[in-house]
Amino acid sequence: MAPASPLFATLYGIAALAIALLYFLPRRQSFVESLPPGPQSPSMPTLDAWVQYQQWGKEYGELVYIRKHNMLIINNAHVAIDLLEKCACLYSDRPMTQVMKLCEADKILSIQKTGSGTSLIAELALENEGKPAEIKKIKAMGTVSFMAGADTIMSAMSSFLLTMVQNSDVQSKARAEIDRVIGRDRLPMFEDRRSLPYVESIYRKIMRMHPALPLGLFHVSTEDDFYRVTIFLKVDVRSSPMSGEIMPGSLQVEARELKDIPRAMNRDPNVYSEPDTFKPERFLDSPNRPFTSINNILAFGFGRRVCVGRYMADNTTWLAIASVLATLDLQKAKDSEGNEVDISGEYTRTFFRHPKPYQCSITPRDLQARDSILATATAD
Numbered sequence: 417m418a419p420a421s422p423l424f425a426t427l428y429g430i431a432a433l434a435i436a437l438l439y440f441l442p443r444r445q446s447f448v449e450s451l452p453p454g455p456q457s458p459s460m461p462t463l464d465a466w467v468q469y470q471q472w473g474k475e476y477g478e479l480v481y482i483r484k485h486n487m488l489i490i491n492n493a494h495v496a497i498d499l500l501e502k503c504a505c506l507y508s509d510r511p512m513t514q515v516m517k518l519c520e521a522d523k524i525l526s527i528q529k530t531g532s533g534t535s536l537i538a539e540l541a542l543e544n545e546g547k548p549a550e551i552k553k554i555k556a557m558g559t560v561s562f563m564a565g566a567d568t569i570m571s572a573m574s575s576f577l578l579t580m581v582q583n584s585d586v587q588s589k590a591r592a593e594i595d596r597v598i599g600r601d602r603l604p605m606f607e608d609r610r611s612l613p614y615v616e617s618i619y620r621k622i623m624r625m626h627p628a629l630p631l632g633l634f635h636v637s638t639e640d641d642f643y644r645v646t647i648f649l650k651v652d653v654r655s656s657p658m659s660g661e662i663m664p665g666s667l668q669v670e671a672r673e674l675k676d677i678p679r680a681m682n683r684d685p686n687v688y689s690e691p692d693t694f695k696p697e698r699f700l701d702s703p704n705r706p707f708t709s710i711n712n713i714l715a716f717g718f719g720r721r722v723c724v725g726r727y728m729a730d731n732t733t734w735l736a737i738a739s740v741l742a743t744l745d746l747q748k749a750k751d752s753e754g755n756e757v758d759i760s761g762e763y764t765r766t767f768f769r770h771p772k773p774y775q776c777s778i779t780p781r782d783l784q785a786r787d788s789i790l791a792t793a794t795a796d
Contacts, residue, residue: 500718575626617699627715749775
C-alpha cells in the first residue's frame with residue numbers, strides 16, 4: 417500500500433483538530449460560564465485591598481472570581497467554612513513563588529504544600545511523644561509561640577485601648593462586673609473567664625471588628641471542585657466569605673477577615689445587626705452565647721491552616737483585656753482649656769493593622785488599683 421501523501425496527512429490533521437475544537441470549545445465555554453462572576457481584567461489593589469474586595473462583593477456576590485489572576489475571593493463566612501473547613505483536604509495548600517523557593521521558604525512547615533513532606537515532619541514530631549522534654553526545648557517553643565503572636569496580640573490590644581477610650585460607658589459596665597464577681601483584692605485569672613460574660617463580649621467584639629489581619633493568608637486548591645451549582649477550576653482563593661460554583665485546581669483561597677468594610681465577613685449586616693456599632697450587650701442575649709467555640713473567631717483563620725497558636729493568643733488577649741479593665745481608666749486627652757481632644761480612629765495601611773497615634777489619658781482607677789499593678793509588676 418502506498419504511503420499517504422503529505423497533503424493527505426495535513427488535511428487529516430486539520431480535520432482532527434477541527435473535530436476536537438468543535439467538541440471541546442462549547443464544553444470549555446460552558447465551564448468558564450459556570451465560574452463565579454467577577455470584574456474583567458481588574459487592577460489589583462495594593463493598599464486597603466479589603467475595601468475593593470468588599471465593593472466587588474457588593475457587585476458580584478459572595479464569591480468573586482478574578483480570571484486574570486485565577487483567584488477566588490470569599491465574602492461569606494458560611495461559604496468559607498463549607499470550602500476551607502469541610503473540604504479542607506482540597507483547600508489547604510499554600511502558594512509558592514520563585515522568590516520563596518530561592519529563600520528556601522518551602523522548608524518552613526507552616527507554608528509547605530500538603531504531601532509526603534508534612535507527613536514526615538508529623539512522624540518526626542511523634543517520635544518523642546511521651547518522653548521527657550529538655551528545658552531548653554520547652555523554652556524555645558515558648559519563645560517561638562510568643563514571637564509568632566506578638567504582632568497580632570499587640571494589634572488586638574491597641575484596638576481594644578482605642579475602643580475603650582471611645583466608649584467609657586463600656587469600661588464602667590465591665591468594671592462593675594469585675595468588682596461584683598471578683599472583688600478588688602486580686603486581678604482576674606483564667607478561672608474567672610466564664611463568670612465574666614460582659615468582659616468576654618468585649619473581647620469577642622474586638623476580635624470581630626478589629627482583626628489584626630483584614631485579609632487572611634492564601635489557600636490553594638489541589639483539585640477542580642464543584643460547590644453548590646457552579647464549577648471552580650484550580651485557582652487562587654482569597655477569602656472574604658463565597659457562593660456556589662466549579663473551582664479550578666490551583667485556586668488560591670485567601671480567607672479574608674475584612675475589618676472596616678460593611679458586608680465583610682466580620683461585618684455582614686445579614687449576620688450582625690448594626691455591624692459597625694460597638695455594643696457588647698448584643699452578645700448577652702443568651703447565657704452561653706459569649707462563650708461559643710473559639711473556632712467562631714474568624715480572625716484565627718480556617719481549616720488545616722488555622723492559627724496553631726490560637727488558644728495561647730485567645731487566653732493571653734482575654735487576660736490582658738480583663739486586667740486593664742480591672743485596674744485602669746482610659747479616657748480621651750484634654751487640651752489646655754479642658755476640652756476633650758478628638759480621635760480620628762484611623763488605622764495604619766500595613767500588613768498588621770494598628771490604630772494611628774492618638775492622644776489619650778491612662779491612669780489607675782484608684783490607689784488600690786495602683787497597688788495591684790505595682791504588686792503584679794514586682795512579683796516573682
